Amino acid sequence: xxxxxxxxxxxxxxxxxxxxxxxxxxxxxxxxxxxxxxxxxxxxxxxxxxxxxxxxxxxxxxxxxxxxxxxxxxxxxxxxxxxxxxxxxxxxxxxxxxxxxxxxxxxxxxxxxxxxxxxxxxxx
Amino acid sequence: xxxxxxxxxxxxxxxxxxxxxxxxxxxxxxxxxxxxxxxxxxxxxxxxxxxxxxxxxxxxxxxxxxxxxxxxxxxxxxxxxxxxxxxxxxxxxxxxxxxxxxxxxxxxxxxxxxxxxxxxxxxxxxxxxxxxxxxxxxxxxxxxxxxxxxxxxxxxxxxxxxxxxxxxxxxxxxxxxxxxxxxxxxxxxxxx
Numbered sequence: 001x002x003x004x005x006x007x008x009x010x011x012x013x014x015x016x017x018x019x020x021x022x023x024x025x026x027x028x029x030x031x032x033x034x035x036x037x038x039x040x041x042x043x044x045x046x047x048x049x050x051x052x053x054x055x056x057x058x059x060x061x062x063x064x065x066x067x068x069x070x071x072x073x074x075x076x077x078x079x080x081x082x083x084x085x086x087x088x089x090x091x092x093x094x095x096x097x098x099x100x101x102x103x104x105x106x107x108x109x110x111x112x113x114x115x116x117x118x119x120x121x122x123x124x
Numbered sequence: 125x126x127x128x129x130x131x132x133x134x135x136x137x138x139x140x141x142x143x144x145x146x147x148x149x150x151x152x153x154x155x156x157x158x159x160x161x162x163x164x165x166x167x168x169x170x171x172x173x174x175x176x177x178x179x180x181x182x183x184x185x186x187x188x189x190x191x192x193x194x195x196x197x198x199x200x201x202x203x204x205x206x207x208x209x210x211x212x213x214x215x216x217x218x219x220x221x222x223x224x225x226x227x228x229x230x231x232x233x234x235x236x237x238x239x240x241x242x243x244x245x246x247x248x249x250x251x252x253x254x255x256x257x258x259x260x261x262x263x264x265x266x267x268x269x270x271x272x273x274x275x276x277x278x279x280x281x282x283x284x285x286x287x288x289x290x291x292x293x294x295x296x297x298x299x300x301x302x303x304x305x306x307x308x309x310x311x312x313x314x315x316x
Contacts, residue, residue: 006298007266013247013301014267015203017166026165026179027157030186034150037187 046120053116057109061102069101138202146193153190160203161186164210170248171214171263172256181217185210204269211268215260215278224279250300258293261286 020026133141133155144152164185168178189196189206196205218224251259264275276286 006294009301010247010262010266010294010297011269014167014170014263015163017163019162020165023158023162026161026182027154030157030161030183031150031154033183033187034153034190038148038150 042120046116049116049120050113053109053113057106057113061106072101139198142193142196142198142202145190146196150190153186153193156202156206157186160206163203164207167207167263167267168210168214170251170259170267171211172259173214177217178214181214182210185213188213200269207268208270211264211270212278219280247297247301250297253296253300254293255289258289258296261289262293262297265290 133144133152136144136152136155138156138159141152141156145156161182164182165178168181169175173181185206189209192209196202215224251263254262260279261275264270264278265272270278272286272290273283275290276283279286
């Protein structure tokens with residue numbers, strides 16, 4: 001019983017820790033380190049998003065999507081020729097057949113990158 | 125606004141602050157550090173760390189606690205939880221710097237201090253009379269709240285060795301912390 005009493009007393013003594021005079025500064029130091037870590041993390045996420053966007057956009061432009069678009073253009077041309085026999089040609093089909101599709105895709109990718117960038121700036 | 129946050133956090137319970145911290149509120153965690161920072165730093169010093177090293181480890185422990193705050197379920201106290209993290213981090217540091225094995229192999233035969241023959245002395249003085257291994261084991265079990273088994277695992281020592289370190293450490297502390305008049309101590313214990 002005396003043993004348990006002594007152990008409890010020891011636990012109380014360990015728990016009874018007087019506050020250091022620099023306790024406030026210590027806490028502020030940790031807050032600062034947390035803030036730094038948070039900012040670095042947001043930069044990292046933003047940079048990763050931006051890099052991903054750039055890579056995605058460049059892939060979109062460089063990849064064989066170009067060829068696919070060209071073949072789609074040919075299909076569209078055939079379609080427009082077919083349609084022209086039935087109805088007057090539309091602006092939309094002619095826009096696609098003129099290679100604007102690629103530029104629309106690039107524009108959308110740039111918009112997406114802009115969105116990512118604005119989010120990062122907002123977070124910071 | 126930040127001032128308002130600080131004052132509102134100051135009135136909140138640890139568990140509530142942990143909830144805020146888990147949601148990414150760093151000021152709430154700062155309040156927890158303000159409350160328990162000294163306790164953690166004292167524990168590390170009592171385990172044998174120098175002041176600067178204790179502060180370093182305490183900082184790392186709090187940062188680790190923030191990262192893992194979602195794991196804290198409020199079953200024990202926040203102070204106990206973060207002290208266990210700090211104790212383990214300190215041991216890892218000792219291990220990394222190859223100091224742990226030297227600590228653990230200390231036989232504890234040397235009596236580091238003569239103690240205070242006038243009677244009661246404080247815990248910090250009492251701990252100085254213990255060998256590094258005894259000091260580590262006693263602090264981990266009674267300061268950080270680890271079981272003997274957990275301490276043995278953390279120290280990479282057999283359970284029996286840890287138990288004997290603790291036993292010897294307690295015996296030394298008992299003679300130093302207790303008043304020389306045993307009857308008086310018994311009377312005080314009897315009164316709670």
